[in-house]
Amino acid sequence: MVRASSSISEPSYFILAALLDSPLHGYGIIKKAAKLSDGRVRLAAGTLYGALDRLAEQGLVLADHQEVVEGRTRRYYRLTGHGVHALQGEAARMEQAARVVTRRSQSAATTPRLA
Amino acid sequence: MSGRLRHRYQRLLVTYPNGYRAAHGDEILSTLLEAARPTQRFPSWREATSLLLGGLRLRARQAAKESPSRLWTDGLHLGVLLVVLVNLGGAMEMGPAPWIALLAIGALAVLRGWGRTALAATAIAALAAARPLLPHLGLPWWLPGYGDWSAVGRYLWPAVVLAVLAWPGVGRLRPRSWWWLLLPAVQAALPLVERPRSLVKAGVEVGLLLAVLVVAVGALDPRPAISAAVYLVPGLLYAAESIAEGAPSTLALCYWIVLAVLTATLAAAAWRIRRQQLTHH
Numbered sequence: 179m180v181r182a183s184s185s186i187s188e189p190s191y192f193i194l195a196a197l198l199d200s201p202l203h204g205y206g207i208i209k210k211a212a213k214l215s216d217g218r219v220r221l222a223a224g225t226l227y228g229a230l231d232r233l234a235e236q237g238l239v240l241a242d243h244q245e246v247v248e249g250r251t252r253r254y255y256r257l258t259g260h261g262v263h264a265l266q267g268e269a270a271r272m273e274q275a276a277r278v279v280t281r282r283s284q285s286a287a288t289t290p291r292l293a
Numbered sequence: 294m295s296g297r298l299r300h301r302y303q304r305l306l307v308t309y310p311n312g313y314r315a316a317h318g319d320e321i322l323s324t325l326l327e328a329a330r331p332t333q334r335f336p337s338w339r340e341a342t343s344l345l346l347g348g349l350r351l352r353a354r355q356a357a358k359e360s361p362s363r364l365w366t367d368g369l370h371l372g373v374l375l376v377v378l379v380n381l382g383g384a385m386e387m388g389p390a391p392w393i394a395l396l397a398i399g400a401l402a403v404l405r406g407w408g409r410t411a412l413a414a415t416a417i418a419a420l421a422a423a424r425p426l427l428p429h430l431g432l433p434w435w436l437p438g439y440g441d442w443s444a445v446g447r448y449l450w451p452a453v454v455l456a457v458l459a460w461p462g463v464g465r466l467r468p469r470s471w472w473w474l475l476l477p478a479v480q481a482a483l484p485l486v487e488r489p490r491s492l493v494k495a496g497v498e499v500g501l502l503l504a505v506l507v508v509a510v511g512a513l514d515p516r517p518a519i520s521a522a523v524y525l526v527p528g529l530l531y532a533a534e535s536i537a538e539g540a541p542s543t544l545a546l547c548y549w550i551v552l553a554v555l556t557a558t559l560a561a562a563a564w565r566i567r568r569q570q571l572t573h574h
Contacts, residue, residue: 252323
């Protein structure tokens with residue numbers, strides 16, 4: 179995995195990615211981010227809400243609605259238009275950055291080396 | 294079981310600012326409980342550390358948004374509150390009732406942010422404490438008097454800081470929590486700890502100052518460091534006078550050196566934190 183740019187850290191990237199399909203509540207984001215990252219990104223609650231706070235300040239996510247399930251408050255978050263754009267931009271940047279290495283690795287593997 | 298775990302997690306939210314806790318506390322607790330194992334009774338280390346650091350980071354972000362004058366006002370205010378509460382706690386042990394009442398009015402005024410009342414009450418207390426040194430003023434007999442300057446300094450110092458805070462253009466003092474009143478109550482109960490009392494006090498003081506340092510650096514907030522430095526001034530005055538008058542015990546000397554080093558470290562931390570904040574901006 180190529181590390182996200184300085185503007186979006188890896189946990190924040192997977193939080194945004196988790197919200198791409200539909201709004202999710204805190205625990206929903208934790209589960210989805212773990213699934214999308216093959217279990218590598220395990221968000222603790224303090225990290226999650228800190229990141230959500232910063233992303234909301236940057237206008238990338240916002241609180242969508244709230245519900246109470248079995249006496250527990252769930253607040254759902256969703257991506258803003260700006261958030262979708264920033265996530266897609268970050269994905270394209272990382273894809274391009276990954277290509278720089280993968281292409282050269284492939285050509286290095288096929289080119290015979292001098293002894 | 295879930296109730297106990299909830300209660301334990303709730304206590305870990307202590308590092309978050311009150312406003313944030315009121316707005317998001319239930320939501321965070323719900324997430325923590327949903328993520329917990331069914332038989333879990335205690336918060337995991339991972340979640341506990343993340344919550345404590347999360348609260349400190351949030352405070353850091355909020356502190357970075359405050360103006361330098363606001364940070365100084367809050368820091369000085371909290372520092373002076375600590376001094377007047379400790380003075381009140383000391384008086385409650387054996388002081389005469391009118392003296393306790395005067396200090397209590399001053400402490401209450403500082404606590405609630407009533408700047409002028411606080412300044413008036415602490416100035417009267419400072420004059421009263423200096424009675425033997427100022428015989429020509431004819432101050433009332435029922436006020437206790439101190440013949441040494443360091444003891445007078447303990448009562449004069451809050452009045453000096455409050456005079457600075459009363460200067461035109463300095464921000465309004467924010468009311469502080471009523472919980473602070475527990476401090477003089479605990480202090481007044483300290484005589485129950487008999488022989489090693491001063492050692493207990495010194496240990497608690499040094500421990501708390503180290504905690505303040507960790508919190509200030511962790512939260513990138515210079516206010517706790519400013520407050521602690523204000524709180525330490527009367528103790529350092531006393532140390533200076535004792536050293537000037539004769540040879541203090543090795544233990545006392547060690548204690549004062551630790552306090553002086555901590556004060557310098559806190560001042561350096563406050564300065565560094567502010568520089569970091571400005572760099573981040």
